[in-house]
Amino acid sequence: GKSGYDHFMLKEIHEQPRALRQCLRGRVEEQTASVDIGDLADLAPTGVQFVACGTSYHAAMYGAQLFRDAGVPAQAFLASEYATSPPPVGNSLVVGISQSGETADTLSALREAESRGARTLTLTNTVGSTMDRECDHTLYIRSGPEIGVAASKTFAGQLTALNLFSMATAERNSTRRDVVPELRKLPGNVQKILDSSSAEAVADYYEDAESYFFIGRGYQYPVALEGALKLKEISYEHAEGFAAGELKHGPLALVDENTPVFAMAVGDDEKARKTLGNIKEVEARDAPVVAVTDGRNDAERYADHVLEIPETHPRAAAVLGNVQLQLVSYHIADQLGRSIDKPRNLAKSVTVE
Numbered sequence: 362g363k364s365g366y367d368h369f370m371l372k373e374i375h376e377q378p379r380a381l382r383q384c385l386r387g388r389v390e391e392q393t394a395s396v397d398i399g400d401l402a403d404l405a406p407t408g409v410q411f412v413a414c415g416t417s418y419h420a421a422m423y424g425a426q427l428f429r430d431a432g433v434p435a436q437a438f439l440a441s442e443y444a445t446s447p448p449p450v451g452n453s454l455v456v457g458i459s460q461s462g463e464t465a466d467t468l469s470a471l472r473e474a475e476s477r478g479a480r481t482l483t484l485t486n487t488v489g490s491t492m493d494r495e496c497d498h499t500l501y502i503r504s505g506p507e508i509g510v511a512a513s514k515t516f517a518g519q520l521t522a523l524n525l526f527s528m529a530t531a532e533r534n535s536t537r538r539d540v541v542p543e544l545r546k547l548p549g550n551v552q553k554i555l556d557s558s559s560a561e562a563v564a565d566y567y568e569d570a571e572s573y574f575f576i577g578r579g580y581q582y583p584v585a586l587e588g589a590l591k592l593k594e595i596s597y598e599h600a601e602g603f604a605a606g607e608l609k610h611g612p613l614a615l616v617d618e619n620t621p622v623f624a625m626a627v628g629d630d631e632k633a634r635k636t637l638g639n640i641k642e643v644e645a646r647d648a649p650v651v652a653v654t655d656g657r658n659d660a661e662r663y664a665d666h667v668l669e670i671p672e673t674h675p676r677a678a679a680v681l682g683n684v685q686l687q688l689v690s691y692h693i694a695d696q697l698g699r700s701i702d703k704p705r706n707l708a709k710s711v712t713v714e
């Protein structure tokens with residue numbers, strides 16, 4: 362049942378602390394900053410191609426960035442396009458990310474890669490799924506069953522498991538020492554957001570907007586895309602996600618006082634400063650700005666509303682910022698009376714190409 366929540370989606374958003382604890386259980390050791398994912402650590406790929414659809418594709422973009430940051434060439438592909446125009450695989454490991462493990466487009470891409478001699482791995486939530494059975498290797502995200510059609514806790518699980526995977530196979534000690542403690546704090550930090558989020562008030566304020574933009578840079582870019590996808594799916598409102606730096610190359614033409622812009626503003630480094638510049642660009646066009654921020658940059662000065670997240674590593678901030686965006690989408694859809702757990706035209710598991 363829904364355990365007292367109005368929708369499975371809200372229940373599953375609230376299950377994230379537990380899902381993340383399960384994902385991390387027995388896999389990270391804080392004292393030594395070590396990561397244990399068993400034999401998978403031996404994979405040590407010299408290249409990674411991620412294939413996935415929808416929300417899982419956003420996780421794939423994040424995963425590819427993790428590997429690139431560790432010096433390993435990596436790319437994310439939409440599974441339907443990968444199968445249509447497969448890139449050379451070389452020695453790459455091909456990783457299919459799929460909550461269900463049954464998505465037809467992702468399965469086709471994996472089969473295509475396998476037929477070209479690639480080793481395959483699936484990152485999935487579903488033990489015994491077709492991908493679990495067909496791929497050479499599996500890394501489970503351990504999120505528990507997800508009933509709502511819109512993916513919520515499984516996206517958090519995917520991002521977290523991708524950190525484990527990149528740390529165990531590609532990353533240096535120094536990175537692990539920075540990241541492992543922040544992963545350990547994730548369940549508690551997600552809980553803090555769930556306990557104190559002002560997302561419902563923000564949703565109330567903007568529920569009449571015509572169009573919603575989401576921007577982010579680096580690890581926050583896939584989160585911006587995910588924020589927009591979630592809002593479209595469950596509220597049927599128009600929403601778009603962009604790389605923050607890409608706004609001025611076209612989409613800025615659409616921005617006006619009726620286009621709330623949700624901006625992921627995390628950290629105080631060069632990336633954060635650039636994103637702040639992008640926030641000023643939209644603010645100058647009178648767009649309402651909702652900053653999802655850890656308070657370490659000046660974003661709140663230019664924002665009409667702020668959704669706070671605890672200070673952490675940018676990779677963990679992606680998980681936290683996404684929780685705020687999930688809540689905004691949920692409450693907008695709820696206020697509009699949408700069928701949140703079963704949006705029109707959509708299915709939980711898409712088994713046709």
Ligand code: F6R
Pocket residue numbers: 414415416417418458459460461462463464467510511512513590591594709710711
């Ligand atoms: C979004 C959503 C879909 C799925 C996509 C892939 O909320 O649920 O975009 O992410 O259909 O599904 P899986 O991960 O099962 O392969």
